[in-house]
Amino acid sequence: xxxxQGHAPLLEMHGIVKTFPGVRALDGVDLDVRAGEVHCLxxxxxxxxxxLIKVLAGAHQPDGGRITWRGEEVTLGSPQAAMSxxxxxxYQELDLVSGLTVADNIFLGREPARFGITRAAVANxxxxxxxxxxxxxxxxxxxxxxxxxxxxxxxxxxxxxxxxDARLIVMDEPSAxxxxxxxxxxxxxxxxxxxxxVAVVYISHRLEEIRQxxxxxxxxxxxxxxxxxxxxxxxxxxxxxxxxxxxxxxxxFPERRARAASDQAPLxxxxxxxxxxSFSDVSFSVRPGEIVGLAGLVGAGRSExxxxxxxARRATTGTVRVGGKRLRTGDVGGAVAAGVGLxxxxxxxxxxxxxxxxxxxxxxxxxxxxxxxxxLARGSERAAASEQVRSLDVRPADVDREVRTLSGGNxxxxxxxxxxxxxxxxxxxxxxxxxxxxxxxxxxYALVRDLADRGVAVVVVSSEIPEVLGLADRVLVVADxxxxxxxxxxALDEHRVLDLVMEGTAHQGVPVPATTQHEGxxx
Amino acid sequence: xxxxxxxxxxxxxxxxxxxxxxxxxPRGPGLMAGPVGRNxxxxxxxxxxxxxxxxxxxxxxxxxxxVLTILRGASIVGVVSxxxxxxxxxxxxxxxxxxxxxxxxxxxxxxxxxxxxxDVHWIVMVVTALVVGAVAGLVNGVVIAYGKLAAFIAxxxxxxxxxxxxxxxxxxxxxxxxxxxxxxxFSGDVLxxxxxxxxxxxxxxxxxxxxxxxxxxxxxxxxxxxxxxxxLAGIRVQxxxxxxxxxxxxxxGIAAVMIMGRTTTGSSTHGTLWELEAIAAVVIGGTLLIGGxxxxxxxxxxxxxxxxxxxxxxxxxxxxxxxxxxxxxxxxAAVLLQQRLATGSFxxxxxxxxxxxxxxxxxxxxxxxxxxxxxxxxxxxGGARPGLPPT
Numbered sequence: 070x071x072x073x074q075g076h077a078p079l080l081e082m083h084g085i086v087k088t089f090p091g092v093r094a095l096d097g098v099d100l101d102v103r104a105g106e107v108h109c110l111x112x113x114x115x116x117x118x119x120x121l122i123k124v125l126a127g128a129h130q131p132d133g134g135r136i137t138w139r140g141e142e143v144t145l146g147s148p149q150a151a152m153s154x155x156x157x158x159x160y161q162e163l164d165l166v167s168g169l170t171v172a173d174n175i176f177l178g179r180e181p182a183r184f185g186i187t188r189a190a191v192a193n194x195x196x197x198x199x200x201x202x203x204x205x206x207x208x209x210x211x212x213x214x215x216x217x218x219x220x221x222x223x224x225x226x227x228x229x230x231x232x233x234d235a236r237l238i239v240m241d242e243p244s245a246x247x248x249x250x251x252x253x254x255x256x257x258x259x260x261x262x263x264x265x266x267v268a269v270v271y272i273s274h275r276l277e278e279i280r281q282x283x284x285x286x287x288x289x290x291x292x293x294x295x296x297x298x299x300x301x302x303x304x305x306x307x308x309x310x311x312x313x314x315x316x317x318x319x320x321x322f323p324e325r326r327a328r329a330a331s332d333q334a335p336l337x338x339x340x341x342x343x344x345x346x347s348f349s350d351v352s353f354s355v356r357p358g359e360i361v362g363l364a365g366l367v368g369a370g371r372s373e374x375x376x377x378x379x380x381a382r383r384a385t386t387g388t389v390r391v392g393g394k395r396l397r398t399g400d401v402g403g404a405v406a407a408g409v410g411l412x413x414x415x416x417x418x419x420x421x422x423x424x425x426x427x428x429x430x431x432x433x434x435x436x437x438x439x440x441x442x443x444x445l446a447r448g449s450e451r452a453a454a455s456e457q458v459r460s461l462d463v464r465p466a467d468v469d470r471e472v473r474t475l476s477g478g479n480x481x482x483x484x485x486x487x488x489x490x491x492x493x494x495x496x497x498x499x500x501x502x503x504x505x506x507x508x509x510x511x512x513x514y515a516l517v518r519d520l521a522d523r524g525v526a527v528v529v530v531s532s533e534i535p536e537v538l539g540l541a542d543r544v545l546v547v548a549d550x551x552x553x554x555x556x557x558x559x560a561l562d563e564h565r566v567l568d569l570v571m572e573g574t575a576h577q578g579v580p581v582p583a584t585t586q587h588e589g590x591x592x
Numbered sequence: 593x594x595x596x597x598x599x600x601x602x603x604x605x606x607x608x609x610x611x612x613x614x615x616x617x618p619r620g621p622g623l624m625a626g627p628v629g630r631n632x633x634x635x636x637x638x639x640x641x642x643x644x645x646x647x648x649x650x651x652x653x654x655x656x657x658x659v660l661t662i663l664r665g666a667s668i669v670g671v672v673s674x675x676x677x678x679x680x681x682x683x684x685x686x687x688x689x690x691x692x693x694x695x696x697x698x699x700x701x702x703x704x705x706x707x708x709x710x711d712v713h714w715i716v717m718v719v720t721a722l723v724v725g726a727v728a729g730l731v732n733g734v735v736i737a738y739g740k741l742a743a744f745i746a747x748x749x750x751x752x753x754x755x756x757x758x759x760x761x762x763x764x765x766x767x768x769x770x771x772x773x774x775x776x777x778f779s780g781d782v783l784x785x786x787x788x789x790x791x792x793x794x795x796x797x798x799x800x801x802x803x804x805x806x807x808x809x810x811x812x813x814x815x816x817x818x819x820x821x822x823x824l825a826g827i828r829v830q831x832x833x834x835x836x837x838x839x840x841x842x843x844x845g846i847a848a849v850m851i852m853g854r855t856t857t858g859s860s861t862h863g864t865l866w867e868l869e870a871i872a873a874v875v876i877g878g879t880l881l882i883g884g885x886x887x888x889x890x891x892x893x894x895x896x897x898x899x900x901x902x903x904x905x906x907x908x909x910x911x912x913x914x915x916x917x918x919x920x921x922x923x924x925a926a927v928l929l930q931q932r933l934a935t936g937s938f939x940x941x942x943x944x945x946x947x948x949x950x951x952x953x954x955x956x957x958x959x960x961x962x963x964x965x966x967x968x969x970x971x972x973x974g975g976a977r978p979g980l981p982p983t
Contacts, residue, residue: 381824405826419824422817424884433814434825436807443806487825 078137079104079268080125080156080237085134087120093506094120095131096292102237105266107259109279109301112289113313113367113532118272121289122239125270126158127151157230158239163222167215172196174214175229199228203258219246220255227258238262239270244278256282274367276306288312310366310567314534321511322539323518325559333357334393336526337409337495339378342387347373348550351387355495355526360517362541362558363530364566370550371530372414375497378528379411380404391495405434410488412481414499414530420484421472428454428468431486457486461516478502478509485516495526502536514540534563548573630878633929634893641900649907658903660786666899667792668850670892673870673877674799675843677891680874681803682836683816683883684736684743688750689844689870690863692728695758696721696848701767701858714774717852722845728754729841733834751867758860767858778853788850795846800888812836816883872919873898876926897922 080102087095095117102108112118123129127145136143138154145151151158165174172192173180181191196210205224208217214225223243230238240259244252259269259282273279279286283301286309287294296312335354343349348370355361363371376382378389383399390396391407413419422430431454432439439450454468461482463475472483481501488496498517502510517540521527531537537544538558546554546569553573645653652658672689679686699705700721709716728750735746769775780787803809814822815832823829844863851862877894879886901922905915 379824401823402826402828411824413824418818418820420821422814422821422884424817425813429810429813433810433822433827436810440807443808444801445805445807445810447805491826 078102079139081135081137082121082125083135083137085121085124085131085136087124087129087131094292095124097294098134098289098292099294099297100287101298102268102270104236104268105263106284107263107269107271107282109283109286110270110272110289111276111279111286111309111313116289116313117292118289119241120292122158122241122270122272125151125156125239127156152233152235155234155236156239157233157235157237159223159226159230159241159243161241161245163219163226165214165222165225168213170211170213171200171208171217171225171228172210174225175199175210175232177229179232195232196228199231200224202231202261203227204254204261220248220251223247223255224258231262235267237268237270239272241272242274243271244273244275252278276309280306306571307564307567310570311563314532314563321514323515325518325542336392337378337528338388338390338393340388340390342374342377342389343385344370344373344377344382345385347377347382348547351547351552353545353552353555355528357494357524357526358521359543360521360527360529360541362537362544363528363547364534364537364544365547365570367532369547369570371547372499373550374547375411375499375528375530376413378404379409379497381411381413405491405493408492408494409497410434410491410493410495411497412484412488412499412501414503416477416480416484416504420487421480423473424471426469427458427463427472427475427483430472430483431457431468431490434487434491453490454486457490461486461489462512476506476509477504478506478513481505481509481513482516485513485520489520493525496520496528498527498529500531501529502531502533534566538563538566546570546573631887631889631893634877634890634897637926638893638897638900641897641904645900645904645907649904652907653904656784658907660789662896662899662903663789663792664786664854665902666895667786667788668847668854669866669869669873669899670792670895671795671843671847671850672840672866673873673891673895674795674888675840676870676874677799677877677879677886677888678803678812679743679836679840680871680879680881681816681883681886682812682833683819684833684836685747685871685881686729686732686837686840687744687747687867688728688732688754689840689847690866691751691754691758692725692841692844693848693851693863693866694860695728695754695761696724696845697852697858697862698758698762698767698860699724699858700848701769701852702761706770709771709774714771714777717769717771717774718849721848721852722842725841725843725845725848726838727841729838729844730834732841733837736837737830737833755860762858762860764860766861769852769856769858775853775856778850779856788854791846791850795843796888796892803888808832808835813884816885818884869898872923876923894926897926 078101080100082098082100085095085098085100086093098117098121100108100110100121110118110121120129124131125145127148127150130146136145138156143150143154145154145156166177169177172189172195175196176192180187181195182188193210197206200206200208200210203224205221208221208224214222217225223246227238243255247255259271262269271279271283280301285297286299286301286304287297288299288309289295290313299309333356336357337355339354340352342351351374353361363374365371373382377384377398380389380396380399380401380403388395389398389404391404391409394407396407396409397403417423422433428451432450435453436445436450439446439453451468455466457463458466458468463479463482463486472480475483481504496517501517502513505513517527517529529537529540531540538561541558544556544558544561544566545552546556546566548570551573554569642653672693676686676689700717705717705720732743732747732750735741735749736743739746778787782790803812811822811827811832814825814827815829819829847866848858848862852858855862873894874886874891875881875894876897877887877890877892879890898919901918902915905912905918
């Protein structure tokens with residue numbers, strides 16, 4: 070690490086701001102990257118990592134802030150501009166043309182040619198050299214990219230970056246599709262690159278991996294940098310997680326009801342639920358009026374559990390009962406009919422009809438109620454939706470407004486209004502305050518508690534541990550697809566949850582990386 | 593629980609009122625973004641077309657008989673276009689409409705059917721055509737919704753299969769309709785308005801009501817607009833998709849009866865290229881090929897514009913080849929115009945997916961997003977790739 074200390078910053082980003090309609094995706098991000106270092110970018114889903122790397126790649130134009138490249142202020146006005154400076158990005162969904170050969174992909178748009186005739190031999194030879202440099206001489210330049218493994222495809226992407234003489238390579242969760250051995254080889258390539266003074270911005274959710282490969286860490290949360298330049302090896306994992314998940318502001322959580330709802334029979338009963346490759350043997354029950362929270366890190370299987378309970382995914386084994394009646398697995402319509410509602414994680418793509426009006430979004434799950442012989446009584450439909458809009462205080466209170474023009478918090482209220490109108494008995498909330506600004510969060514919390522007080526059984530999933538602890542009555546800690554603990558929320562604190570998460574992860578046998586083995590290569 | 597709903601929530605929100613977030617930017621849509629505005633544009637186009645007709649062909653164009661000729665021509669494809677509108681709003685496409693109509697017309701005019709019709713009533717032929725259309729649509733729908741085939745492929749297969757079956761049934765001969773009551777009814781008129789035009793009008797009105805006033809219509813918009821959101825809202829998307837194709841098949845059956853009345857025959861060659869005319873009419877009418885948006889009024893205007901154009905060309909003794917070229921231009925012009933008029937509501941660029949640069953786009957020197965937006969297909973307002981909607 071000390072070797073990187075002397076380098077002047079290759080890239081400096083200062084106070085980067087980027088807003089989208091209704092959302093402030095980046096709100097003052099600082100990042101500095103030195104030549105020859107591996108700089109890790111950490112943050113929960115929605116923290117702004119993707120937006121930041123798109124700004125860096127020239128795909129998004131920031132609304133504010135300064136970018137300095139090798140000491141000069143620059144504008145990354147287009148992907149080409151970024152590329153010509155030497156910034157290459159390897160996206161998570163690899164952007165390769167699967168029907169073309171390896172060499173074709175590496176030189177796409179810059180094919181070696183003479184008089185318009187491409188020179189395949191030249192391209193193949195050059196591709197071969199690049200792949201050899203990356204330590205993968207076994208990838209044939211003439212192979213079709215679609216026939217390659219994910220790891221090999223990633224190498225092709227990397228070869229493309231190298232062929233463009235990149236000084237900075239951004240890797241967005243490169244290890245997500247790789248197995249352990251492939252990750253080791255990827256790391257070897259990354260070390261090679263940094264040895265020749267190329268800088269790497271490395272994004273991953275796997276903290277152990279970052280400890281192994283990274284030099285410094287920058288943590289993003291809610292679109293802002295909460296810590297930058299942390300030395301990878303000296304920063305305790307817990308501190309990193311706390312930075313990622315901790316609350317930036319004290320939110321106001323509604324008071325829990327005085328009496329515990331232990332006298333009533335459970336409304337939602339989940340028994341031995343498993344989804345292959347995701348989670349296994351999850352059991353819990355929720356009584357009317359109770360809020361149960363699922364806490365854990367990204368990728369632990371929390372969202373999958375909710376979606377499987379709802380029937381959006383087909384369970385491998387296990388049962389879900391609502392009010393004693395067993396639900397058919399994989400049948401969303403049946404779940405909704407039984408009174409279950411889901412506010413999914415990706416509001417825009419999974420819940421909303423963005424181009425439609427607010428009232429249509431609210432009534433879509435309750436159409437039958439407003440229909441007589443299939444014909445909609447639109448007057449009462451709009452009136453009912455208006456009533457929800459008023460009582461949830463959706464702003465602006467205009468039911469004819471296109472839902473896409475609402476802010477995140479108000480969009481979330483529209484989704485909640487949909488299930489309120491449906492009079493659902495079991496409400497599943499996946500990241501209920503994702504993309505919701507600070508002011509609206511407390512409102513959402515109050516709303517959820519109010520629903521519970523009216524006898525709804527609520528399950529909340531959140532990446533923010535304080536949110537789960539503050540909102541829920543009872544908390545299940547999920548690690549690596551299994552419930553590792555179940556406690557009353559007021560008997561837990563954030564550190565205890567993190568300990569449980571880490572213990573759980575260790576028990577589940579996630580490979581402990583051989584850190585020492587490679588230490589010498591980097592330092 | 594329902595009765596207490598309002599009261600309690602009112603209290604709570606009153607107590608915790610906090611400033612609403614950002615995102616109060618004005619409504620973005622352009623000048624003619626609403627459905628009414630878009631259709632107004634079509635009316636203007638139709639008026640311009642009529643003025644051109646009046647100038648170049650004068651009285652021959654303004655003649656009542658000529659107007660009825662236009663409408664009669666438009667009515668048959670018009671009925672098919674209504675069904676097509678539903679399918680396309682629902683996020684699909686139906687290439688098999690012409691072939692299904694041909695098959696229906698042949699099945700409704702086989703010796704056996706006509707014999708039965710003679711014994712009972714000509715309504716037997718009508719029912720046969722409708723049932724054949726509905727069953728063919730059912731096959732389409734099941735293959736698409738449950739077989740997970742792309743609608744484009746499934747209906748392309750139906751296109752060739754249905755026409756082949758029609759040829760087998762008819763033994764490649766044209767079958768004459770013998771029932772004179774049937775012919776009298778469908779070639780007749782009511783108060784001077786041809787029966788075919790009345791059928792078109794009835795189907796259009798029924799289609800409008802179905803799309804705008806029923807749960808079925810609302811679900812169609814939802815399924816086409818965001819199938820995943822519709823599914824997670826509890827709509828049975830697969831079942832609904834099947835219904836859409838059945839509906840399209842039924843309109844093909846109606847069109848088959850109409851063409852039998854008009855030509856006095858059932859034939860495997862009926863309905864050639866109807867799929868293209870219907871899709872063109874729907875697209876001119878402002879329905880998004882990616883689904884989720886569209887209007888019946890737009891489709892009706894689109895069909896009428898399409899056939900008025902042909903009429904103006906014919907009156908001016910221009911060749912049908914020139915007409916075909918002009919139609920092609922009209923399709924592109926109509927869609928381009930609508931995109932310009934409706935910027936804001938038509939650009940489906942969401943934060944996040946709007947600018948994701950594929951390496952190909954970058955390397956080819958085109959700005960992000962232009963790759964999909966620049967496809968040559970006329971039917972892709974909003975830059976989405978048309979034709980192969982997800983099922």
